[in-house]
Amino acid sequence: MSNKKLNMKDKYRLLTRDLEWEFSYRDRKEIFPQEDFEGIKITDWSKWEDPFRLTMDSYWKYQAEKEKKLYAIFDAFSQNNGQQNVTDARYVNAIKLFLTGVSPLEYQAYSGFAHVGRQFGGVGARVACQMQSLDELRHVQTQIHAMSHYNKHFDGFQDFAHMHDRVWYLSVPKSFFDDARSAGPFEFMVAIGFSFEYVLTNLLFVPFMSGAAYNGDMATVTFGFSAQSDEARHMTLGLEIIKFLLEQHEDNVPIVQRWINKWLWRGYRVLTLVAMMMDYMLPNKVMSWQESFEVYFEEAASSLFKDLARYGIEMPPYAADAIAEKEHLSHQAWSIFYNYGHAAAFHTWMPTAQEMDWLSEKYPNTFDKYYRPRFEKWREMEEAGERYYNPTLPMLCQTCQIPMGFTDMENPTMTSYRQSVYDGERYNFCSNGCKDIFDHEPEKYVQSWMPVHQIFQGNCGGPEMEDVLGDYYRINLGVDNLDFKGSPDEARWNGWHNLQSAEDKLKKAS
Template identity: 30%
Template sequence: MLNREEWLPLARKLDWDYSYVREEEVFPEEISGHPWLPHSEWKDWEESFKTSYREYVDNQYEKDMAVYAVRDAVGRIENLQKLASPWMNSLKIHAAALPLAEFTGAIGNLRGARFGRDSAWRTMATFGALDEYRHTQIPLLLFHQLVRFDSQFDWAHKFYHTNNWFAIAARHFFDELTLGQNAIEFHIATNFILETGFTNLQFVGLASLAREAGDHMFERMVTSIQTDEARHAQIGHPVLATVMKHDPEYVQYLVDKWFWRNWRVFSILTGVSIDYLTALDQRPYSFKEFMEEWIIDQFLRTLDEFGLQKPWYWELFLEELDIYHHMIYASAYSYRATLWFNFVIPGPAERKWLGQKYPKYWDDMDAVWKQVSERWKTVGPGPENEFAVHGTSLPAFCDLCQLPLSAGTPSKNTARVIVHEGGKYIFCSEPCQWIFLREPERYANHKDVVKRVLSGEAPADLPGLLTEYFRLTPETWGKDVHHGDYEWLRTPQTSGT
């Protein structure tokens, strides 16, 4: 009988020549990817984690049992009720964003499992699809019991099936990233950029954050997911290395495009969770410090390894580390009823901490929170005054990322307007405009919420938009956690400082 070292190489490489059809017909460029290369160019494809199906199942079983054990030990409602209120709202964001996003990753991997250009690639993509199914099931399992505890968790499960503005932006991103891609772009954009560049290390950071918050169930969940990410994230490296030999300019474009697209979503999900929805005494670092330590250095080393350049907008990206997620959070607070989780105003201690971590623009942001605080002082606290401290007109959205025009600073917005083929388009930033102009056929016909209102597809009034179009209710739409009733806001000597 052959031992593992003898039979696994034979089982991994099972490509053959085709006698009844041409190779181009079996792997059409439109869905297998650009550049189209004969298999002879892909035959040396190698993945870092070589495993068999039996080994895969055994490992996943052990990890699933660990998740169940933690859920049974600390996952009861009474345990979760002890968590700080801001952190619970961070969980609502992840309960909405994770499951179906991971499910779309399963579909993208299945495309690689069929149209990947080497048998070892196709096998690893099959395991990747199984991973993503697992990553869909774990958060659904762990968050399910919270549906009865808080109706906002119930709405979070409906998130991707609604016309909520953030759901539109999330679908726009994940549909392009995972559902509408050929195999090559999918594995470079997802495995190399999203997973190797962002989420693999993001989950390590989130696990640390959850531990500080006392949420051991969420800690176990993201740790368990990360162990899979570390394996199937490696699919992108050999795909990228082969394409680099034949079309390095195309690879550089994909890196530039997808780093920016990922950054936009990542800065919201993780930036807001770290700097605003984690109690001050439970924050091990700022979002910027996390990015500098966990993401930037590692990503730049990886680019050097493959002979790639930093994205052309790198200095702008570093500038945004100081401001973008702060702008998004302030914008979201102003329109909190359009979302499904609750918000907190950073108090004096939090703002002092944020000012130390983000000194470059914090004076501008602090002025925003002073204004919000003064408004609450004027109208008085209470749930009946929520809409008195709330935006009334719809914000504008970027025609590329579909997010509010919240780039730049409170004193200098970076929105840009162009005319393309007779249509007017607006973008939050230069990189979003650049991506649009590279592939306008992908993006030109998409309608954000404002365009849907103008065309009559969505109600123009805020109450109608919330209830009829977003399917939110007074129980599920976002509010201030304390309805403006903050002790520091009632104290004259510290109010608004």
């Protein structure tokens, strides 16, 4: 037998396409039972162009090298007491939100891609999905490792996986991914591979990673860099799936268009959390949500949809709604979390006077007119020793599950209400996008696990709200939740730096 080394091209073929075999004694439909029910028509899987051009052995080699560098930096960060060098302890709440809200989505993505990596009839698509699945598993692991250092020094990190499955605001990202994973394999790919990983990914990762860089968080910056080359591959896969579906059959076009409409809206609603993180949770701001949205969505999406026009794909109708909200979104989101700061596993606070001035400057049309008065009122209440917490539970949207804090853009102080009646029961929504998604597949969304309704049904412990928050959510009450001011996090931080309060430090620094 020859010992000759294979050249790259042969190796690639043997380790990807050649993994396929002919099914001689079983029907293809038995082997790929989920390939037809969504209405997608595939005429020739061999037309699939492998986006990664990577074999498994070189994949392991690249990833192992990246891993070595990454963990060397984590070690240095922890030995250096890197947690003391972030700009301010308030910053750490942004990564609490990331660990509880986003990292579990990496795990969901791992699981989702592993699933569809079994379901497609084409071997190229299967191999690509399996590889992305491994990347996603790597991402959740490196994120947990990066943040485990903060868990030693700050509150709110300890039960992130448990919280992801139960806490009211985490049902927003969780239900988004549950929705995608319980869809068919092609819809999953348009939802996550294309809409999330291709169109929206920069709106999620760039703000978090630049936020980390601007705020002295080397651990998070480093896992961001280490994931970057993976993300570039994921974007290639996202685009390939769209082009492949559209080129396979013209009947696929309206189905794909509807999925793009749906998933860009679903994804955008999840990014509400990023909007408030950027404008309110970073002591050193990178750019405003509005600026980021203009660069990473408005500009990027308009050129993308120009490219897709030749297939008959159009910009989703809800893009106009998202654009209209850009000067309001972060303020409405922070209002929600400030209202329900007693029920969150991270700290909330009112912006300092300087931070409010930054918001006025960045949002000249909206901040002073609509939002500053309520923030100043809350500040006044706090100074009087009566920090405002909303004493009731909020109404939620049936589809995105976010409290109904969004307003009508024609009348920005009027809550946006939408309602459908299905099979004799009322369902309520925050927007046209969320209502249309429900109306198209009501049998799916009648099953939404709505946190507020679940509390009322007695499924989350009780009888008191403290029991729900403490025992069912596992929030350490008085420690993980409530205002940053007066929190153990703040006290520890001030102890490290011999400070009176974080706010005084910000004043001195400026």
